[in-house]
Amino acid sequence: MQYLKFIALFSAAGFTTINCSEPTTDGLITALKENIFGKTEIRPVINLKTPTNISVSFTLYGILDVHRDQWTWEHRNQLTWDHQAQDWDPVKCGTDRISIPRKQLWRPDIIINEFIDENKVPDTYYLYVEYTGKVMDDLPFHVISSCNLDIYTFPFDIQNCTFTFNSYQHTGDVQLFFVEPVEETLQNSLSVMKTKGEWELVDMLAEKPPILPGNLNITFDTLIYYVVLSRRPTMYVVNLLIPSCFLIAVDLFSFLLPPQNVDRSAFKMTLILGYTVFLLLMNDLLPVTGNSLPLINVFFSLCLALMVASLLETILITNIQCGFTRYGPLPPWAKVLFLNYLAKLVCLSKKPSDQNCDPEGESYHAKSNKSIDKHFKTDESTEEWMHLGQVIDRLVFCLYTMFLSVSFITIFVYWLYWYNKTASLI
Numbered sequence: 001m002q003y004l005k006f007i008a009l010f011s012a013a014g015f016t017t018i019n020c021s022e023p024t025t026d027g028l029i030t031a032l033k034e035n036i037f038g039k040t041e042i043r044p045v046i047n048l049k050t051p052t053n054i055s056v057s058f059t060l061y062g063i064l065d066v067h068r069d070q071w072t073w074e075h076r077n078q079l080t081w082d083h084q085a086q087d088w089d090p091v092k093c094g095t096d097r098i099s100i101p102r103k104q105l106w107r108p109d110i111i112i113n114e115f116i117d118e119n120k121v122p123d124t125y126y127l128y129v130e131y132t133g134k135v136m137d138d139l140p141f142h143v144i145s146s147c148n149l150d151i152y153t154f155p156f157d158i159q160n161c162t163f164t165f166n167s168y169q170h171t172g173d174v175q176l177f178f179v180e181p182v183e184e185t186l187q188n189s190l191s192v193m194k195t196k197g198e199w200e201l202v203d204m205l206a207e208k209p210p211i212l213p214g215n216l217n218i219t220f221d222t223l224i225y226y227v228v229l230s231r232r233p234t235m236y237v238v239n240l241l242i243p244s245c246f247l248i249a250v251d252l253f254s255f256l257l258p259p260q261n262v263d264r265s266a267f268k269m270t271l272i273l274g275y276t277v278f279l280l281l282m283n284d285l286l287p288v289t290g291n292s293l294p295l296i297n298v299f300f301s302l303c304l305a306l307m308v309a310s311l312l313e314t315i316l317i318t319n320i321q322c323g324f325t326r327y328g329p330l331p332p333w334a335k336v337l338f339l340n341y342l343a344k345l346v347c348l349s350k351k352p353s354d355q356n357c358d359p360e361g362e363s364y365h366a367k368s369n370k371s372i373d374k375h376f377k378t379d380e381s382t383e384e385w386m387h388l389g390q391v392i393d394r395l396v397f398c399l400y401t402m403f404l405s406v407s408f409i410t411i412f413v414y415w416l417y418w419y420n421k422t423a424s425l426i
């Protein structure tokens with residue numbers, strides 16, 4: 001009953017044109033105190049069935065920080081609405097615009113749903129009011145909001161963060177509208193953008209969803225801004241991708257080291273250890289949250305797997321080239337398969353041995369000296385095992401090069417495909 005009496009009193013006393021006693025600011029303030037100030041409990045409309053139209057303007061000033069899925073933004077929102085009990089004659093009152101304390105007027109409870117922390121900017125204490133009853137509330141924000149990350153194409157990813165405006169308590173009696181086209185909002189944001197760091201503002205979209213009934217048939221008018229951001233990948237390409245490509249190239253060309261003369265396994269072990277330390281040091285540059293595993297993680301895992309496979313191949317070749325002392329002469333089928341066919345396939349055919357001695361004299365001495373004959377057979381078997389290791393090493397080198405090329409091309413094509421697909425969807 002008291003609330004209805006207050007509404008009736010407010011309607012009878014307040015919804016008229018304000019008359020100033022003198023054409024000065026003091027006269028206008030005095031008239032506003034008598035007619036408007038303190039009446040903040042109800043919406044400023046003559047008929048409570050009439051909705052209050054709130055015009056929303058959004059300007060993005062910068063992206064200050066990104067920690068996992070929490071983004072720190074700096075932006076400014078301007079809310080504009082009509083106060084139907086607050087118009088005056090600018091000639092009689094001496095001004096057509098005035099600033100008054102915010103706490104003296106009714107203000108809409110417009111919130112942004114994605115905010116997960118309070119505003120870090122000091123409160124603004126004044127509103128601007130025009131003689132027509134138009135009220136402008138300019139609100140700066142420095143807040144943290146949530147944004148779902150799609151990091152599949154990191155560091156060439158594009159993110160789409162939303163800002164959803166709606167009233168916290170008012171239902172259909174508060175209607176929201178855009179002040180300007182979203183193209184103009186984008187241009188204004190680009191012109192005042194302060195930060196030029198990791199993220200680049202590439203586009204903005206806006207949408208006003210149709211009002212849908214919620215619980216108990218309560219409806220809320222909503223405005224949504226979509227802020228499309230593209231990551232600047234230069235730092236990640238220079239610090240992550242290029243060093244990885246260099247290290248995998250070193251591992252590839254390490255096949256040119258002769259395993260019988262150089263400890264190739266120690267070199268490859270050192271390379272793997274260095275790459276592991278590199279990944280640990282660069283781990284802070286990688287995103288830790290998201291909806292999917294980034295392709296760059298697949299790239300790093302592939303590089304490490306190829307290095308480990310290369311080390312295992314070196315161990316195998318070293319074991320083969322010492323095969324005579326363990327396994328005896330090379331089996332005939334291995335000679336045919338590896339030393340004849342595969343050797344020709346990898347362009348590593350065995351050169352015929354030079355025979356500078358007289359055949360008859362050599363045969364005579366071989367038959368007459370069993371120790372010399374045994375020595376020749378040992379040298380021949382050792383040479384065959386060495387040649388087998390060289391053939392397998394050359395074959396694995398060719399397969400390694402082919403697999404590395406195909407894998408890298410596939411990953412980069414897939415990267416490009418998903419980047420273009422994401423950009424087209426946004």
